[in-house]
Amino acid sequence: MPHIAVYGREKHVAAVRDVLHEQLVECLATAWEIAPDQIFIRFIGLADTDFRYSDSYGERFTYIELIAFEGRPVARRREFLRLLYDRVPAACGIPPTDLEIMMHETPRHDGGVGGRPA
Template identity: 35%
Template sequence: MSNVIHSCVMDALGIPKDKRAHRFIALAKEDFMMPEGRTEAYTSIEISMIEGRTSETKKKLIRLLFDRIQEQVGISHMDLEICIYESPACNWGFRGMHGDEIQLNYEINV
């Protein structure tokens, strides 16, 4: 799953191959409520990123995730839910710096 997700963010957002930060949280069946009509494969993906991508770019990412996860992992579109959370660069901190002060090796405004 991680490889498929990362291929999508590389292709849609231009994220470099070595920029991967994924976290997977497995829940016990009784702790994961889901809409009716979903299977045990039901998966929720939340993506946090610095704001700046266009609606078209975010839609491309979501479409790639739906299609590649179905093709390569076998989770149907119906069992997949995706949400992108964005916040301004000044709300981010990484590598000891504020997100709006750091020089990234990829573009945010795509």
């Protein structure tokens, strides 16, 4: 059950939320063969004063953070990244250079699901 957090400027996140949600679910379902109802996504729109980043990024800078249990092959993780970079810029109007994605894996013994250790 991957958990995704999407960070961006409040106005931008609100404008792309639905389309970006659709793209994230499709890319993850395709690359990792996960049922869409097993993907959790949070959209965190921040005020300009609370979302500071390098001047090398534009107004639509979007940071996507994914946390999942470890064990997926590198090829599947890279496929997810490739699909995102292929689809999200066109679908959401985010330049590829303004899209940053970070995946974190955690061992199952460090997580809990459904009220018990995973």
